[in-house]
Amino acid sequence: MLEITCPWCGPRDETEFDYGGEAHIDRPKDPDKLTDEAWAEYLFMRKNPKGPHLERWMHACGCRRWFNVRRDTFTHEITAVYRMGEKPPGDGA
């Protein structure tokens, strides 16, 4: 089980959190003008890297707030936790 440090509540067990998938996917500004391919890119295409991954978590059993995490998908090591709207620290993923 992961131990995740909520930016507001501190370190907690993974079971307190909901997972929100890849972070920093911006909703298209003008969806009506998108091609089908661009819409598919936004909706479905994912990096799914083996290694550092920027992802969203929500502290469902605590403050119920969303935040971002940088976690390695192979070692499960969490190397950064930062708030929504912030850029990932360092070189990103």
Added chain:
Amino acid sequence: MAKYSIFSLLRNARDDHQNWPRVWRSPEPKDAYDVVIIGGGGHGLATAYYLAREHGITSVAVLEKGWLGGGNTARNTTIVRSNYLWDESAAIYDKSLKLWEGLSQELNFNVMFSQRGVLNLAHNQHDLRDLSRRINAIRLNGVDSEFLTPAEIKAFCPILNTSPKARYPILGASLQRRGGNARHDAVAWGYARAADARGVDIIQNCEVTGIRRKGRKVVGVETTRGVIKTGKVASVAAGHTSVVAAMAGLRLPIESHPLQALVSEPIKPVLDTVVMSGLVHVYVSQSDRGELIMGAGIDAHNSYAQRSGLHTIEHMMASIIELFPLVSRLRMMRQWAGVVDICPDASPIVGKTPVEGFYINGGWGTGGFKATPGSGWAFAYTIANDRPHPLNEPFALERFSSGRLIDEHGAAGVAH
């Protein structure tokens, strides 16, 4: 290929079975092949076999980074069924089931396919209505499926807790009698042996590190054992499909998650069918050795680590005890996880890609084992003819932009 039979068994008994020939060669990679298949699991080996058998293409290499069948082929819960909702799925999964039915004869290798039936339970009125809809849809597609009442369920599978006082009472079930189990390793070995006999090179401990392209066309692969030239690269890398696709510059609608299974200590035969419950969230069968083999849901987060959290196991065990109170004192012996590649619609991607000569067979998610023969069969056709077979045409990558998704979340048997 030395044919296996009662006579070869007797012949080899004379010298204490010391002189059985090697089942497949272990060749050095050649400089070039017509087709390079990335991934030596069941699907990859089946693809190689059908390329050779159905299409006469024998200049084929299967590159496996570890050992043959050591990935998800070795890590699944060996359930075979074709009780899917949509026409597209019914067609490919039932093609697969039909191939399963003759596979041991076809490969001259006992894959221990046992049609012991697959039971899907309903625990509330909504489940029941959904189950009825599914049974009807499945039957309309010519696939067998029938409804069992709680009394019939109790007669069919006596160790199920059918008490109306259960926390999740069993109100009905669908039964696919043609479904069942097969021996997972034997499937990989059988296909490997038969493909090797037709000239396919199976190269283990050979990881693909890059895909060489000229313009939009594939020209070769880079591996830990050198560069191999080829005009056709077929990715059958299961959990690592996104990683391989990235080598060809593609992004896919796939996320990889750990999916775990575990087995109990062996007990006397108590369960002669496969039981699945989407609501209680577990699937279970009993192996020939007597172990109960169980699986449940994926861990929520993306992961390429073949391990899983304890809380997921606890959830699974709670479900098992709810359905089968008699297992509450069993010790669990082994636990493991595989990395599954999940598409947004819980259906696979089998077909061509925007990169010429690069084909993908992946995204089978939590239920690829059952599809092994049909998947290899259709994928071989796609590679040989450079166009999809009608069976896998609906499973093209383009469906994510056309919107023709094949939503099979319900057919996963449990919610993932």
